[in-house]
Amino acid sequence: MTQTQPVADGSGPLVAGADGVPAGSGAAAAGTAAAGTAAGTGAGAGRGAGAEPGVLAGLVPGLRAVCGAENVITDPLELRTYECDGLTAHRCSPGLAVLPGTAEQVAAVVRACAAAGVPFVARGSGTGLSGGALPRTDGVLIVLSRMRRVITVDPDSRRAVVEPGVTNLAVSKAAEPYGLFYAPDPSSQVVCSVGGNVAENSGGAHCLKHGFTVHHVTGLEIVTPAGELTWIGDGTGASPGYDLLGAFIGSEGTLGIVTKIVVKLLRSPEAVTTLLAAFKTMGAGGSAVSAIIGAGILPGAIEMMDALAIEAAEAAVACRYPEGAAAVLIVELDGPAADVERETAAVRELCEQAGAYEIRAAQDAAERTAIWTGRKSAFAAVGRISPAYIVQDGVVPRTALPEVLEAIAELSAQTPGVRVANVFHAGDGNLHPLVLFDDAKPDATEAAEEVSGQILDLCLSHGGSITGEHGVGVDKSRHMPKMFGADDLDTMQLVRCAFDPAGLCNPGKVFPTPRLCGEVPRIQREPHPLVASGQLEQF
Ligand SMILES: Cc1cc2nc3c(=O)[nH]c(=O)nc-3n(C[C@H](O)[C@H](O)[C@H](O)COP(=O)(O)OP(=O)(O)OC[C@H]3O[C@@H](n4cnc5c(N)ncnc54)[C@H](O)[C@@H]3O)c2cc1C
Numbered sequence: 176m177t178q179t180q181p182v183a184d185g186s187g188p189l190v191a192g193a194d195g196v197p198a199g200s201g202a203a204a205a206g207t208a209a210a211g212t213a214a215g216t217g218a219g220a221g222r223g224a225g226a227e228p229g230v231l232a233g234l235v236p237g238l239r240a241v242c243g244a245e246n247v248i249t250d251p252l253e254l255r256t257y258e259c260d261g262l263t264a265h266r267c268s269p270g271l272a273v274l275p276g277t278a279e280q281v282a283a284v285v286r287a288c289a290a291a292g293v294p295f296v297a298r299g300s301g302t303g304l305s306g307g308a309l310p311r312t313d314g315v316l317i318v319l320s321r322m323r324r325v326i327t328v329d330p331d332s333r334r335a336v337v338e339p340g341v342t343n344l345a346v347s348k349a350a351e352p353y354g355l356f357y358a359p360d361p362s363s364q365v366v367c368s369v370g371g372n373v374a375e376n377s378g379g380a381h382c383l384k385h386g387f388t389v390h391h392v393t394g395l396e397i398v399t400p401a402g403e404l405t406w407i408g409d410g411t412g413a414s415p416g417y418d419l420l421g422a423f424i425g426s427e428g429t430l431g432i433v434t435k436i437v438v439k440l441l442r443s444p445e446a447v448t449t450l451l452a453a454f455k456t457m458g459a460g461g462s463a464v465s466a467i468i469g470a471g472i473l474p475g476a477i478e479m480m481d482a483l484a485i486e487a488a489e490a491a492v493a494c495r496y497p498e499g500a501a502a503v504l505i506v507e508l509d510g511p512a513a514d515v516e517r518e519t520a521a522v523r524e525l526c527e528q529a530g531a532y533e534i535r536a537a538q539d540a541a542e543r544t545a546i547w548t549g550r551k552s553a554f555a556a557v558g559r560i561s562p563a564y565i566v567q568d569g570v571v572p573r574t575a576l577p578e579v580l581e582a583i584a585e586l587s588a589q590t591p592g593v594r595v596a597n598v599f600h601a602g603d604g605n606l607h608p609l610v611l612f613d614d615a616k617p618d619a620t621e622a623a624e625e626v627s628g629q630i631l632d633l634c635l636s637h638g639g640s641i642t643g644e645h646g647v648g649v650d651k652s653r654h655m656p657k658m659f660g661a662d663d664l665d666t667m668q669l670v671r672c673a674f675d676p677a678g679l680c681n682p683g684k685v686f687p688t689p690r691l692c693g694e695v696p697r698i699q700r701e702p703h704p705l706v707a708s709g710q711l712e713q714f
Pocket of ligand 1: 260261296297298299300301302303304306307308319339360361362363366367368369370371372373374375376377378379380427428429431432433434554555644645681
């Protein structure tokens, strides 16, 4: 078993490889990852095309020997448990599901898949909203939910080392006795796994101030797609060389499987204020957001919900937000008590100037939880007011929020049978339009998908992005060419192929057209102008 030894001063390797797992600088460990992969499966092995019939069955005895018979699922009914993630429109039962209990078992499972040319997909808690953990009938689903140990919490280095199946909230709970917390906080934090957070570079309400998962992870133990156990990042966050950790975080399970995560912990703030401000129009709420940021105040979170999202939250959790609100803002300020007091007064004033007709401040932790419950339940809550819905995720520059929200309202008004509720990370310009429809009605699903796609087009035309935090997965791969040129996509493929030349690791996700790693990407077909002119030599 790998030993983990957090260091306090960031000067030495955080992770010591007591059992031969590489320790030391990120560059060295990263080199091992790439080399190990390159030397891995034969060029033709599978290439993500899927296994021949009977190959999966042939894997079963070996996988049972590695993980225990009870942790290898072959029963078709049981396999249906894993047929989708949070994006339920896409479903597919895995050929096999395996629940390893250790990193070494994960590595052995991946080696078996690589040797047999069988595609494999990692799954954490299955809360992903873009179909990233959608399995393959011709592949193995590797479920990390048994690996849920918080291995160490080290208050001196403010680091924790956790297994991938640990839930996001469990990290903060483990750190709490030391006056520390883990900052990324997806609304699904009670159930989603840290491994899934790494794969999706997940955010949450408090990422406005504290940043995303990528800003809070300093080392990863991974199993490469060839089945080698290695580390990228040395835990200090200061390793030289290419930032492979940055490349891996947010790669949606396509570059390898995470088996341990070194996370940063932050000191719990001295003071926290949570304000709930109600407005008569969305525009007024949006103006308040701009005014707060324009005044140089950086709250921990600024979240916004419109009337339809509030209606849903009331129906689901009776959050008792102010009556008659067309929009509510939740503004949370944290930090030293004196700063928080001053900034809270300023935010109140700015909200009033923007037209807030009621402002509440949570007086204690229970009231804070009550305010947040409405917001955090909003996705699931719309199930109370609509038989079916799509959770969209796009980004626009904050200044474009009013215009884009108005355009979304127009789209919704023009499409019979479709309504759009808005609940979003306003401070980041990260929209989560919830497209509501009745899937029992003819053509309603297509109409909702059309509106959902048009919302992404709106984001792009305003200089935004097709995803803020939920990832591309299978859901948005077709939108990638709207945002990236062919050269960009080819370059991304080169990175992917460096880790996974056989194309077996979560194939079919993120990229619009599957490309085999043996294929020469377009970027290499025509020499770069500098190469063509003889100014540069290509090795
Ligand atoms: C109600 C609700 C609210 C949400 N709120 C937010 C939010 O506020 N912010 C946000 O960012 N997201 C949010 N999400 C989306 C989702 O919770 C996150 O994407 C989360 O990180 C997924 O974690 P998971 O363990 O469920 O991963 P899964 O759904 O199991 O997998 C997600 C992806 O990660 C890969 N993966 C999983 N484990 C590993 C591993 N160990 N190694 C390599 N790859 C792996 C999978 O292959 C897949 O591509 C929300 C979802 C729901 C249902």
